[in-house]
Amino acid sequence: MNVLSIRTARGVFSLALICSSLAVAQTQTATSRIVSAANAFLATLDQKQRQSVLFAFDDEKQRARWSNLPTGFVPRGGISLKEMSPAQRSAAMALVSSALSPKGFEKVQQIMEGDEVNKINEANRPRNGNTGNPPNPPPDKDGNGPPPGNGGNRPPFGGGLSADLFGKDLYYISILGTPSEKDPWMLQFGGHHLALNVTIAGERGVLTPTLTGAQPALYTSNGKTVRPLAGESDKALALLNSLDENQRKQVILSYRLADLVLGPGQDGKTIQPEGLKASAMNERQRAILLDLISEWAGIIHESAAAARMAELKADVNETWFAWSGPITADPGKNITAYYRIQGPHLVIEYAPQRLGGDPAMHVHTMYRDPTNDYGRRLTAK
Amino acid sequence: MNRRLAAAAAIVLLLGAPASAHRLDEYLQAILLTVEKDHVQASMRLIPGVAVSSAVIGSIDSNRDGIISEAEKWNYAERVLGDLSLTIDGLRLKPKLVSVEFPQPEQIREGLGEIHLELTADLPHGGPNRSLILENHHQARIAAYLVNVLVPRDPDIQIVAQNRDELQSFYQLDYVQAADRSELPILNWWTTFRARTGAVGFASVFRLGMRHIAEGTDHLLFLLVLLLPAPLIAFGSRWAGSAGVRQSVFRIMKVVTAFTVGHSITLALAALGVVRIPNRPIEVLIAISILVSAIHALRPIFPGKEAGIAAFFGLVHGLAFAATLGQLGLGRWERVGSILAFNLGIETMQLIVVAATMPSLVLLSRMRAYSLLRITGALFAGSASVGWIVERSLNAHSSVDMIVDGVAHHAIWIAGVLFAISIVCWSLPNLLNPPATAVDSPVR
Numbered sequence: 001m002n003v004l005s006i007r008t009a010r011g012v013f014s015l016a017l018i019c020s021s022l023a024v025a026q027t028q029t030a031t032s033r034i035v036s037a038a039n040a041f042l043a044t045l046d047q048k049q050r051q052s053v054l055f056a057f058d059d060e061k062q063r064a065r066w067s068n069l070p071t072g073f074v075p076r077g078g079i080s081l082k083e084m085s086p087a088q089r090s091a092a093m094a095l096v097s098s099a100l101s102p103k104g105f106e107k108v109q110q111i112m113e114g115d116e117v118n119k120i121n122e123a124n125r126p127r128n129g130n131t132g133n134p135p136n137p138p139p140d141k142d143g144n145g146p147p148p149g150n151g152g153n154r155p156p157f158g159g160g161l162s163a164d165l166f167g168k169d170l171y172y173i174s175i176l177g178t179p180s181e182k183d184p185w186m187l188q189f190g191g192h193h194l195a196l197n198v199t200i201a202g203e204r205g206v207l208t209p210t211l212t213g214a215q216p217a218l219y220t221s222n223g224k225t226v227r228p229l230a231g232e233s234d235k236a237l238a239l240l241n242s243l244d245e246n247q248r249k250q251v252i253l254s255y256r257l258a259d260l261v262l263g264p265g266q267d268g269k270t271i272q273p274e275g276l277k278a279s280a281m282n283e284r285q286r287a288i289l290l291d292l293i294s295e296w297a298g299i300i301h302e303s304a305a306a307a308r309m310a311e312l313k314a315d316v317n318e319t320w321f322a323w324s325g326p327i328t329a330d331p332g333k334n335i336t337a338y339y340r341i342q343g344p345h346l347v348i349e350y351a352p353q354r355l356g357g358d359p360a361m362h363v364h365t366m367y368r369d370p371t372n373d374y375g376r377r378l379t380a381k
Numbered sequence: 382m383n384r385r386l387a388a389a390a391a392i393v394l395l396l397g398a399p400a401s402a403h404r405l406d407e408y409l410q411a412i413l414l415t416v417e418k419d420h421v422q423a424s425m426r427l428i429p430g431v432a433v434s435s436a437v438i439g440s441i442d443s444n445r446d447g448i449i450s451e452a453e454k455w456n457y458a459e460r461v462l463g464d465l466s467l468t469i470d471g472l473r474l475k476p477k478l479v480s481v482e483f484p485q486p487e488q489i490r491e492g493l494g495e496i497h498l499e500l501t502a503d504l505p506h507g508g509p510n511r512s513l514i515l516e517n518h519h520q521a522r523i524a525a526y527l528v529n530v531l532v533p534r535d536p537d538i539q540i541v542a543q544n545r546d547e548l549q550s551f552y553q554l555d556y557v558q559a560a561d562r563s564e565l566p567i568l569n570w571w572t573t574f575r576a577r578t579g580a581v582g583f584a585s586v587f588r589l590g591m592r593h594i595a596e597g598t599d600h601l602l603f604l605l606v607l608l609l610p611a612p613l614i615a616f617g618s619r620w621a622g623s624a625g626v627r628q629s630v631f632r633i634m635k636v637v638t639a640f641t642v643g644h645s646i647t648l649a650l651a652a653l654g655v656v657r658i659p660n661r662p663i664e665v666l667i668a669i670s671i672l673v674s675a676i677h678a679l680r681p682i683f684p685g686k687e688a689g690i691a692a693f694f695g696l697v698h699g700l701a702f703a704a705t706l707g708q709l710g711l712g713r714w715e716r717v718g719s720i721l722a723f724n725l726g727i728e729t730m731q732l733i734v735v736a737a738t739m740p741s742l743v744l745l746s747r748m749r750a751y752s753l754l755r756i757t758g759a760l761f762a763g764s765a766s767v768g769w770i771v772e773r774s775l776n777a778h779s780s781v782d783m784i785v786d787g788v789a790h791h792a793i794w795i796a797g798v799l800f801a802i803s804i805v806c807w808s809l810p811n812l813l814n815p816p817a818t819a820v821d822s823p824v825r
Contacts (some may be wrong), residue, residue, distance in 0.1 A: 255545040258525035
C-alpha cells in the first residue's frame with residue numbers, strides 16, 4: 001500500500017513535471033528555443049572553441065564564407081563536428097535542429113549522410129592510395145584565409161583523399177553576433193553541398209542565401225533508399241508535366257546551362273528572369289510551383305517558413321519558371337535538367353553536375369532572396 | 382605535382398576524351414551584363430576546370446616561371462577580350478578592361494581559381510530599340526559559357542528579349558530605352574510605347590503642339606472666326622437671331638471636331654511622308670481659309686456647312702502642322718509617337734481656347750450687340766488674312782504679324798473682358814435683349 005502510494009505520488013509528480021515542461025515549451029517561441037539551444041551549445045565549448053565559433057554579426061567575410069565545395073578546398077569558419085566531443089556534437093545538432101523544421105533537418109541529415117556514403121565510395125575506388133592534405137589552411141580569426149567560397153569548377157576528388165574531403169563530420173558551425181531574442185544574429189552550418197545561413201531577428205527567421213546539394217543524390221542507408229533532394233527533383237518534373245504545350249515552349253530554354261548562375265559569391269544580384277511567368281499558369285500549376293518552392297522555403301522552422309511562404313505566395317504571379325535540359329527522368333532518380341524559379345524576392349536554381357558521372361547523381365541547388373541576403377532587409381538600420 | 386590533379390587526370394583518361402557532353406572538366410566562363418543608357422558593363426568569371434587548368438595556366442604564364450605577373454594578367458585579359466565580340470545595333474563596340482583579378486596558379490590548378498575581368502564599353506546614341514550582341518569564342522573547345530543580364534537599374538531601360546545559341550557562345554539582348562522619363566509619369570504601357578516610338582520626349586512634343594496653336598495665330602484666327610457665326614441662324618443673306626444654347630454648343634463642337642479630324646489626317650500623312658506639299662502655297666491657303674471664314678462671318682455664304690468647310694481647311698492646316706514637326710528631324714517611327722503627342726498638344730490648346738470663348742459666344746449671341754462683335758472680329762480677321770495673303774504669296778514683309786500678335790498677346794484679357802460682358806448682359810436680359818428670338822430647331 002505504502003509502496004503503491006509512493007509509486008502513485010511519483011507518477012503524479014512526473015506527470016505534472018512533463019505537463020509543466022510541455023506548457024513551458026508551448027509558451028516558448030521559436031526564437032527563444034533557438035536562443036536556448038545556442039546558449040546550451042556555447043556552454044559546452046571551452047574558451048578556445050568558443051572563440052573559433054563566434055564572429056561579429058556584420059562580419060561580411062564570414063557571412064560569405066560558404067561554398068558547395070568540400071571543406072578541404074574551401075575552408076569554412078567556425079569549428080567542425082569532427083573537432084567536437086560527443087556532447088558538444090549533440091548540442092550543436094540540437095541547435096541546428098531547433099532552427100529548422102523537422103523536414104528541413106531531415107534533409108540536412110540526409111545531405112550529410114550522403115557525404116559519408118560518398119567518402120566510403122571514394123575510399124573504395126581503386127586509386128594510388130595516397131593521402132593528401134587539404135591544400136588551404138583554415139582561415140585565421142581575422143578572416144585572412146583564402147578567398148571564400150566561390151563556385152569552383154569541377155573539384156577533383158579521388159582515392160585516399162576522401163577522409164580529408166568528405167564525411168558527415170566535416171560540417172562546420174558558426175555563430176555571428178550574440179544569440180538573442182531581440183537583436184539580430186546568425187547561425188551558419190555547412191560543409192560539402194550544404195550552406196545554411198540562418199538569420200534570426202526577433203521572431204523573424206531568414207534562410208537566404210542557402211545552398212543544398214547532394215552527391216550521391218541517391219543512396220542506400222540501413223537498407224533504406226534515400227534521395228535527399230527528391231522533392232526538389234520530382235515536384236519540378238511534376239510541374240513541367242502539368243504544363244500544356246504552349247506553356248512548355250516558354251518554360252524550356254533553348255540553351256544549355258552548365259552551372260548555377262547565382263552560386264556562391266553572387267550575393268544580391270538580380271538577373272533578368274526568363275521562362276514562363278506563373279501568371280500564365282492555372283491554379284493547380286501555381287499550387288505545384290508553391291509546393292516545389294516549399295522544399296527550400298520550408299527548411300527553416302515552421303513559423304519562419306510560414307511567413308516566408310506567405311510572402312512568396314503573394315509574389316506568385318510575378319514568379320518565373322525556366323527549364324534547360326532533358327524533360328524526363330529515370331523512375332526513382334533525379335532529373336538531369338537545370339531549372340530556375342525566380343520572383344521579386346526569390347531565386348531558386350537547381351543545377352545537376354556532370355563530373356564525368358551521372359548528372360542525376362550529383363546536384364547543386366541555390367536558394368536566394370536577392371533583396372534579403374543574410375536578412376539585410378530586417379537588420380538594415 | 383599535386384596528387385589530386387593526378388587523380389583527376391586519371392579520371393579524364395578513364396572516361397575518355399573531353400569532347401563528349403559528359404566531359405569531366407570544362408572552362409566555365411560566366412558573364413553578367415549591366416546595361417546603362419550610355420555604357421554596358423560585362424563582369425566575367427573564368428573558372429578553369431582541373432583537367433584543363435594546366436593548359437589555361439600555360440596560356441596565362443607565358444614565360445612559365447610559375448608566377449602570374451601583372452603583365453601576364455593584362456596580356457591574358459586582352460586575349461580574352463580579343464575573343465569577345467560586342468556590337469550594338471550592328472555597330473562594333475570597343476570594350477575596355479577596367480580591372481583584372483587572378484587567383485594563385487595553385488588555386489587554378491585545384492579547379493578553384495576564379496579569374497575576374499571587368500569590362501566596359503561606351504554605347505553610342507541610338508534609337509529607342511536597341512540590340513546588343515555578345516559573342517564569346519574564348520577557348521571554345523573546352524568552354525562552358527553562361528551569359529545573363531542584370532535587371533536594369535534604370536527604369537527607362539526595359540529588356541525585351543534574350544536569345545542565345547545552344548552553347549551561349551552567341552547572345553543577343555534586345556531592349557528598349559526611353560529618352561527621358563522626367564516629364565509625364567504615365568502608365569507603363571505608355572512608357573514602352575513612347576520608348577518604341579519617340580526618342581524625343583513626349584511632353585516636349587506635346588508642349589510644342591500647344592505652343593504651335595497658341596502662337597500660330599493664323600490657325601486660331603481661322604477657328605475663332607469660323608465659330609463667330611456658329612450660334613446664329615442664317616436668314617437669307619443675313620445672320621439673324623441666336624440658335625439657342627443647346628444648338629449653339631452643338632454647332633461649335635461640330636466645327637471644332639471637323640477641324641480636328643481634317644488636320645489630324647493631313648498631319649499624319651505628311652509627317653509620315655505619304656504626301657509632300659511645299660510650304661509656301663499651304664501658308665497662302667491658310668490665309669485664304671481665314672478670309673473665307675471672315676466673309677462667312679459677315680454674310681452667310683455656306684450656312685449649315687461650317688463643319689464641312691472646317692474639315693476641308695483643317696486638311697490644309699494639318700499640312701502646316703506637319704511642316705513644324707518635320708523640322709524636328711525625326712525618324713519615321715519616332716514620328717508616330719511624336720504625331721500623337723503633337724496632335725494631343727494642339728487639341729488640348731484648341732479645347733482651352735474653345736472653352737474660354739464658347740460661353741461668351743453663346744451668351745452674347747442672344748443679344749443684338751453680338752453683331753458688333755461678329756463684324757469687328759470678321760473685319761479684323763479679314764484684313765489680317767488679306768495682309769497675310771499678300772505677304773505670303775509675294776514673300777513680302779508687312780506689319781500684319783506684329784499687329785495680330787499684339788492682339789493675340791492680350792488674348793486672355795480680351796477673352797476675360799468678353800466673358801465679363803457676356804455675363805453682365807446675360808444677367809440683365811430685359812435691358813438689352815430683344816424679345817425672345819431663340820429658336821431651338823436646326824436650321825438648314
